[in-house]
Amino acid sequence: MGQVEVALIGAGLIARLHLDAWVLAGASVRVYSDDGRAEELAAEFGVRAVGSLGAALDGVDAVDICTPTGSHHQIAMAAIAAGVAVVCEKPLSASTAEAEEIVDAAERAGVPLYPAHDLRFSPPFARLHRLVASGGLGRGAVARFTVTGFHPRPWIGQVSARAGGILTDQMLHGVDLAHWIFGDVVRVHAYYQGDIATPAPAGTVGVGTAVLTHASGAISQIVSRWTAKQLPPIRVAFRVSGTGGTVDYDSEWPQEVRATGGAAEKFQYHGESPFVAEMREFAQAFAGGPEPRLGARDALAAVRLTQAAAESAWSGRAVELPVKGAA
Amino acid sequence: MKIAVLSFDEDYVRLLAEMPGVEVVVAGPDDRVRAAADRLGVAHVDSWDEVFALRPRAVVVTSEVARRRDLVERAAGVGAQVLCEHPLAVGEADAQAMVDACAAAGVRLTVASPACFSPAFAVVRQGIADSGVGELLTVHGAFNSPGRSRGGALDDHAPYVLDLVDAVLGGEVADQVYAQANSIVSGQPGTESAAFVSVRYPSGVVAAIDCSWGPSVNQRAGDTPEMTFVGDQGSVEFTANPRLLGGFDRWEAKTDPRSVMLTEFVAAVAEGRAVGPDGAAGVRALRVVRAARESARTGRPVDL
Known part of the structure; x- marks a missing residue:
């Protein structure tokens, strides 16, 4: 398996920390954010920005959701539906019911879901x-x-x-x-x-x-x-x-x-x-390595x-x- | 100044005997007590009747808990000032009777809670009263020393943390207590070796207390609580047991907190003033510990 492809969603403080870690862990990253800040963040790390969630999810191994908590559910469900593994900034959701829905969907689809509990x-x-x-x-x-x-x-x-x-x-x-x-x-x-x-x-x-x-x-x-x-x-x-x-x-x-x-x-x-240790462990799992610690x-x-x-x-x-x- | 230590407690006797102007007397028909008294160079009599007939100026009560009420009431009866260990009694009614007896006799019942007597703690109290951390929100207290009694961590450790909280809150009466405990480390059901107590006060302040057993950091001088007082503008940490020397995987304290307590107590008796937590504080601590025990059993917060 070649380089792990990751779609980073969001362009705020956590997205920056995760992007830095993904790059250091050797992943190939594309960035999407609906707040217009993706281009700038991507340019800073020498990766590319994409213009839609669909383009972000297309052909990647994993999505890393670094948006505000309220949008985690929608993005995670879209990724799971597309068969894309999910890394999600904590908390997975602000509501237990929503978190259960995401986890159930991921387990039914056999899609890995790794929360970023750094x-x-x-x-x-x-x-x-x-x-x-x-x-x-x-x-x-x-x-x-x-x-x-x-x-x-x-x-x-x-x-x-x-x-x-x-x-x-x-x-x-x-x-x-x-x-x-x-x-x-x-x-x-x-x-x-x-x-x-x-x-x-x-x-x-x-x-x-x-x-x-x-x-x-x-x-x-x-x-x-x-x-x-x-x-x-x-x-x-x-x-x-x-x-x-x-x-x-x-x-x-x-x-x-x-x-x-x-x-x-x-x-x-x-x-x-x-964050680097974390993303490296997740990247290794996506590449067929051992299950991560969570x-x-x-x-x-x-x-x-x-x-x-x-x-x-x-x-x-x-x-x-x-x-x-x-x- | 004549001070009786009842019953015999070598540490107290030694620390008091070292103090200038203090004449210690101990009692007990036991030859071992007599021999120890001789070795430490203090006076010895055979019975409590004889001790009280000597009219001590103060009595330090270190006996088993069940005998404390009798000793405190007899001390009050001869006008002696009292320093009594935690807990004052098993039940609140006995403890309250001790407070009342001392009040009626015009003597002060002082609770032996060494960290409360620390000059550093006086600074912490004053600093918090002067809004040094802003509005006080939370007090964290951890007292993690090895288990001493069969009663377990709640009895052994919680009262000393509660006294420090009580002093800072000016005697505010807790309104809710939640606690959980287990006896995994002690291995004896009924002797809890781990316990957390959360206490809420009407002012909104919360005390989060860890009274679990743990290795002693200072075996020679004994351990005291590690406190953090958290306000909305800052926080302050306090220990009455700071490090002097490290080594042998342990450390030595600058001073024995009990020595500081006894010095302060003797000076207060001599000058006719009050120092340290009083009997009412002892009753408040007892009430919280009993509520904590009930909460640990039921798994529900207990309203006081």
Whole structure:
């Protein structure tokens, strides 16, 4: 099989990150966006822009959906109907029903569907999963994930507080990681704070505190924050214990390079971007390689869990999830 | 100043005995207690009756939980100031009776919650009161040290986090508690080794507490909670147990938080002022922990 052909849909911030990663992963990319920005983005990376979704999907191995969440369903269904594999920026959908429809359609059609949950490709989280999956922590008992970020621009879209508002995306990272390491979730409780409905101005503050109870008996706490100021831009931390021990991580810990003073800008080093590792793994799967570390069911589980958290925060109740097909 | 430590707790006795002007007395018919008292150079009597007859200025209550009410009431009866460990009692009624007895006797019931006595925490409290993080939204507290009792993580760890939240919120009474727990690591049903507690206060503040067992980072001085106070303009992290030296896969604290607590307590007794969480705070913590236990059992939030 030759070079993997990818149709990138969208031309915003996430599209740029994914495009950069696809190019570095060796894929051939065409860009389509209905907002008139495709040409400029494509030119910047030396790839081509196309003028319609149909032209984008024609003959490609995969589509990568980087548009606002509201349009994921329509584009994904079009791709699945055309037999084109789907990579989709998280969340797959803002609604569980829509996400189920997409996943059902993909499974019926035998079309691969890979959600872009990039934190799974970040080295500390990948290592955590290997430790837990290999039994290195013994039987998993308790996990705490904290994701704190600053959102650099106003929030577009129309996500009500009831549906989780600005916390939906952020909370998805934590619940996805908890689900990844400890499996199915049977109960979710959350408190959401702040004026979280979108649209919202830049610097809007929100905090979500969720507690997940897994079918295995393990429990997880997810704390998800948007901060008013860009200090630090993002901080992730976790602590996970099992019968075999405890492992923890904080992105504030010193990394390979740390410079101070005016010279700091010149010495920035972050290693390979998780996006590159992610797109490489997806590209290898499209080329007949092994299945990636996540698939359609993980996309659906993450949507179910974030929606359950939002519902709990709104209703004040703990939300019970059915065990069969549970998230 | 004469201070009774009841019952014998070597750490408390040693730390108090090192303090200038403090005369420690311990009680117990047991030869081991007598021998330990001799070794530490403190006074020893055989019974509690004899201790209270000595009219100590303060009593540190470290006994098993079931005997704390009796000890606190007797201390109040002789006008002694009281420092009592968590929990004050098993049930809220006993704890409230202890608070009432101390109030009636005009003595202060102080709860032994070391991090609350830290001078750094005073700065954190004041800074938050002065809007240093903007409007306070959320408090994260993690207390992950090895299990100490058969009661489990909720009893052992949650009260110390709750005291810090309580101090910052000025004694606000929680209105809802949700908790989940398991005993996977302890391997003993009924002894929870992992627990998360989410507490909501009427002001809208939420406390997210992790009181799961974990390896000790500081075995010598004991562990204290790691706190993050999150406001809409910023956040502040606090530990009463900062690092002094690292090594041997552990680290040493700058000071033993219990030593700081006892120094503050003795100074407060000497000067006739109040320091640290009071008995009412102890009752509020007890109520939240009991609600957390109920919530962990039912899987539903508990309204207070």
